[in-house]
Amino acid sequence: MLAISVPTIRERLRSGESVLTDAMAKNLRLFAAKSVIIEEGNQPTHVFRVISGRAARRRMLADGRSQLMSILLPGDIFGVRSLFGGVPTDTIEAITDVAVQSTAHSEVQRLANIEANVAFWLISYASREHQKIENWLTVLANGTAIEKIAFSLIDLWQRFRGADNDPVRLPLSQRELAEHIGFTLPHVCRTIAALRDAGAIKIHYGSIEILEPKLLLKSAKGVLDLLEGDTGNMTQYFAGQI
Amino acid sequence: MLAISVPTIRERLRSGESVLTDAMAKNLRLFAAKSVIIEEGNQPTHVFRVISGRAARRRMLADGRSQLMSILLPGDIFGVRSLFGGVPTDTIEAITDVAVQSTAHSEVQRLANIEANVAFWLISYASREHQKIENWLTVLANGTAIEKIAFSLIDLWQRFRGADNDPVRLPLSQRELAEHIGFTLPHVCRTIAALRDAGAIKIHYGSIEILEPKLLLKSAKGVLDLLEGDTGNMTQYFAGQI
């Protein structure tokens, strides 16, 4: 290939990503709500990409305790971690009906082998995920109950909301929130009641509506600098209002 | 290049790793105890590898709270996460005098570009780290105080101990342990006292000596399946004794 000009890293990452998504485009699978997409222990052989619907990634402990690691939304990718031999410890479960595209690990390896951009994107993707997890870990270890809840809600809100500033309804039950944070359901309910009474959120059956993100930011301000995405801009945007 | 036989993934990863370590071999830097190796916010431009000594990786919150993310020992690598533009949020600080090798990000990118094995190793490395962090996060969210402490001690013990089964003295103060877990120092002291009274550990000034790993395993058994390294073998080794 002849390069007219040296591509920037950003361009290379974009290119690598599109090679991967193209490779996945041919292979679409559907999963019914509540069905298991990847079972813990089974050696997965594919990298997946969510097209529609929502899925939950959980980690189980021997004695039945379990942790909701993340909610997977359209565009999210999973199955990368076991690309090079890692033992899978996550169970991935469809919450709603879910459509996923996939590519075999061997195909991803082949692409990464001949296209450095693909490998670059995979490294970059893993780094970003790593960063997010460590931020969340820091909040879990050091945050108060309200900070943990507000942080989680803001994080999800950023991923759900569109360009407009319409209220967003997060499809998350308090039980799931509790599993994500490591609290019991009653305690989440009691803590979140403060946010409800302050008018920051509205609680529905199985979902949480974000009315005033500003109030959530205020509640999470102690750990705000750990938020990802456009939080930097958001904090600027809300500067003086917090 | 002519390949006589197709190399296995394991061989490719090993090859990629040695290319990287070779590239780092030429560049050695020394840091005095308590000096800062990477400061949060400064854009790092190198990937580092610890040769001797110990360093601490911390994450700071706005209001002064801080989290000890990990202890870096000889052989450990850091600075990979910012390879492709991630904003560094960690401060890395020499605990003892530390010698590190390093390579510029641009050089790592160049190597990964021409040698897929290098890129493969970086992906694999990031995946392993990701896995470890998520395991620790799960313990943090779901574990009891004793489980968290025992888990941390076993993890460090595995990295410190030699081939023999001699007692190991972990250079870790209770304050550092508290910062790692997100507890207060008094609470760590009280909780760890149970392990001390059981004869599992001996507490020194600024360090913790592991006398009976078996007892630690017993204390952490609820979260044991999340341990990395040779724990699988270890659990077999100690089978029936737990």
Next chain:
DNA sequence: CGGTTCCTTGAAGGTTGTCAACAGGGGTGG
């Protein structure tokens, strides 16, 4: 309309944080 899941709330008890004081190791300067 019955069953299920979710949300809410109360009371009691265990866990953890806070504040405080003191003991002891280890280095440093006189």
Next chain:
DNA sequence: CCACCCCTGTTGACAACCTTCAAGGAACCG
């Protein structure tokens, strides 16, 4: 060598936080 100071470890009392157990109301689904 000793006196001194700093840091670490230890312990107590009390308050705040969180879990457990339990019960009941409300929304959804068949």
